[in-house]
Amino acid sequence: MDGVTIIDHPLVQHKLTIMRSKDTSTASFRRLLREISTLLCYEVTRDLELTMETIETPLMEIQAPKLEGKKLVFASILRAGNGLLEGMLDLVPSARVAHIGVYRDHETLEAIEYYFKAPEDVVNRLVIVVDPMLATGNSSIASIDKLKERGARNIRFLCLLAAPEGIRNFQEAHPDVPIYTASVDSHLNEKGYIVPGLGDAGDRMYGTK
Numbered sequence: 001m002d003g004v005t006i007i008d009h010p011l012v013q014h015k016l017t018i019m020r021s022k023d024t025s026t027a028s029f030r031r032l033l034r035e036i037s038t039l040l041c042y043e044v045t046r047d048l049e050l051t052m053e054t055i056e057t058p059l060m061e062i063q064a065p066k067l068e069g070k071k072l073v074f075a076s077i078l079r080a081g082n083g084l085l086e087g088m089l090d091l092v093p094s095a096r097v098a099h100i101g102v103y104r105d106h107e108t109l110e111a112i113e114y115y116f117k118a119p120e121d122v123v124n125r126l127v128i129v130v131d132p133m134l135a136t137g138n139s140s141i142a143s144i145d146k147l148k149e150r151g152a153r154n155i156r157f158l159c160l161l162a163a164p165e166g167i168r169n170f171q172e173a174h175p176d177v178p179i180y181t182a183s184v185d186s187h188l189n190e191k192g193y194i195v196p197g198l199g200d201a202g203d204r205m206y207g208t209k
């Protein structure tokens with residue numbers, strides 16, 4: 001599938017299976033999401049450019065690689081995005097963070113925006129938008145619209161599960177934004193849930209249902 005990278009690392013797939021199970025507790029779900037996010041972060045940053053820098057080891061001076069360019073921005077779509085954000089920050093503690101408050105209206109499935117806070121200078125930075133679920137795509141499309149209004153030009157979207165319908169909508173709206181996901185599931189049901197999916201990610205993370 002063009003523009004979609006499926007992260008099929010065995011550890012990712014194993015943890016995802018446990019997360020999907022309805023018998024997995026809130027505590028385990030939250031811990032697994034944090035663990036899996038470090039593995040996803042590793043893949044979504046795999047091709048970042050490096051620049052050589054001179055350093056001195058205790059033995060000699062060498063040229064050694066460091067990340068090039070400005071610090072990354074991780075943009076978390078609330079609430080469930082925060083579950084991915086935490087593990088990503090474990091790996092890249094210097095990343096800047098944007099928070100985007102969006103929830104789905106349960107009837108219309110439209111994205112309702114309620115909060116937006118992002119670094120002023122996103123224009124020159126790679127922005128990695130995180131949300132475990134890409135269902136209709138309405139939430140991620142609206143979030144990326146806001147980031148583009150702010151000037152972001154270099155954007156990637158990272159999720160855990162995606163539905164084919166959501167990928168189509170997303171790519172129509174943002175053909176320039178690559179998608180990284182651990183799985184493309186079968187379809188959306190009549191209520192807009194991903195099937196087989198894992199249920200409502202926010203509710204499972206925070207025990208709100």
Ligand SMILES: O=P(O)(O)OC[C@H]1O[C@H](OP(=O)(O)OP(=O)(O)O)[C@H](O)[C@@H]1O
Nearest residue numbers: 078079080103104135136137138139202
């Ligand atoms: O692709 P979409 O159809 O827009 O669905 C995906 C969105 O649904 C979930 O959030 P939800 O609306 O449940 O909000 P919450 O995280 O605050 O519970 C999920 O975390 C995504 O943000």
Ligand SMILES: O=c1cc[nH]c(=O)[nH]1
Nearest residue numbers: 135193194199200201
């Ligand atoms: O299956 C779904 C669809 C949207 N949001 C979720 O949390 N789960």
Ligand SMILES: [Mg+2]
Nearest residue numbers: 078079102103
């Ligand atoms: Mg949400």
